[in-house]
Amino acid sequence: MPTLPPGQSRPSAQELHRQRQMAESFGSDAERYDRARPRYPDAMVDRIVAASPGPEVLDVGCGTGIAARQFQEAGCRVLGVEPDARMAGVARRFGVEAETATFETWDPAGRTFDAVVAGQAWHWIDPVAGAAKAAQVLRPGGRLAVFWNVPQLPAAVVEAFATAYERVAPGSPFGRETLTKQSLDRNQPLLAKTADAIRGTGGFGEPEQWRFDWEWSYTRAAWLDQMPTHGPLTRLPPDRLTEVLESVGAAIDAMGGCFTVPYTTVTVVAERSGVT
Template sequence: MAESFGSDAVRYDRARPRYPDALVAAIVAGSPGPDVLDVGCGTGIAARQFQAAGCQVLGVDVDARMADLARRSGLAAEVAAFEAWDPAGRDFDAVISGQTWHWLDAAAGAAKAAQVLRPGGRLAAFWNVGQPPPDVAEAVAAVCQRVMPDAPFNPRATTKPLDGYQPLLARAADAIRGTGRFHPPQQWRFDWQCSYTRDAWLDQLPTHGVFTRLLPDKLAEVLTHVGAAIDALGGSFTMSYATVTVTTTRTGGS
């Protein structure tokens, strides 16, 4: 699934939400310099925000299609799985990762981050966690149960998405601690909202991992059902987002 997002990289770049400016500012302010490595850079959504904040960003992504689109927007991007990526002697002031860290081997990812960060450098893995209105969340859960009855996840978990992220955050923090090369990790949270029209949300929905590999007829069924739920709300809704972050800084020494 981690390599399925590039199947429609243009849609991903167009439809996926950006990250709060406050998050970018906090990471930049908490890093010793402007050199940033973006792990799982995708199409460059986060990287462009950090570039706009004055950073020099290098992206790494396992999907060549995503990395190619990132390059077309002006980002330097290399294609590799981060755990196996060769930094070629380069080091960085910050390692960031938006919507990606859970796809990595947690221990290997934390160890590689420690390898490429300068002493005092910041590691920040972050995720946008959306909480749609109950009617939209229920529509997504119901149609997922119908069209993906054997899916290896609980569709009803979409009604409380932030709860589902807690094991993911804990796993990332445990791996960071396990390296012995970082200060104790912290969790940051930034709350914000975004309004979606029916068409804007149906444009984004296919970019989410549970839908990227659905057959066209199954995806059409999902979009029809969810679209009807949004129509019943008047054709638009407001999504509440929490951008949750696991972050720490590298200790001194080699």
């Protein structure tokens, strides 16, 4: 299995886990988030479950419970930890037990787990403190598995979207450069930093990187529904957001009203080696 080489992470200008305003903006429309955000490959969930010593799973930054429900469907008992009470409330309505706290400050009260997972959330957590807390609550042989969906937008889609963003919202974080660099290579510094923090605890075996390729087709309505759930757009004034959605919608119409996005779900996985 591929492992992540040490020493390749570079500090970013702004650590994502310090951007609390953006991190806590997703609950502004929690129901839309749950409805529109993509799920995760069943093959990944099954592999994490198979590699774990038991069914007790802690879902860090569980949001509305998207990943938690997939692990429940795979036969696990899941506890979620989520800092946004609005997101946690939706998770509970869908049958996920969720406690409201940041993972760094959350009190496990002596509880331990067979797996600690985080879907699309670990970058909002201090990587050093998060890895140490995961080591604290994992049983020996348990797995830490943190994962992200990485879209690889087709070139024609990138061009159409970038043009719309640059016209309607100059300086937007969704500009041409960002869209062009949405790739696995762009995520490698985050993955390497995550692996380095896990190594630094001294409580895990060598981190591995798993990849799962899949694709999803979007209609115009489905793509526009998920756009406002992304961090930069959650804080855009309503009138500007409407303009962005109208422009992107027109671009999708010009492409025939739908398109397919290849995704790679990349997972950093490490086994709890023992009690430190």
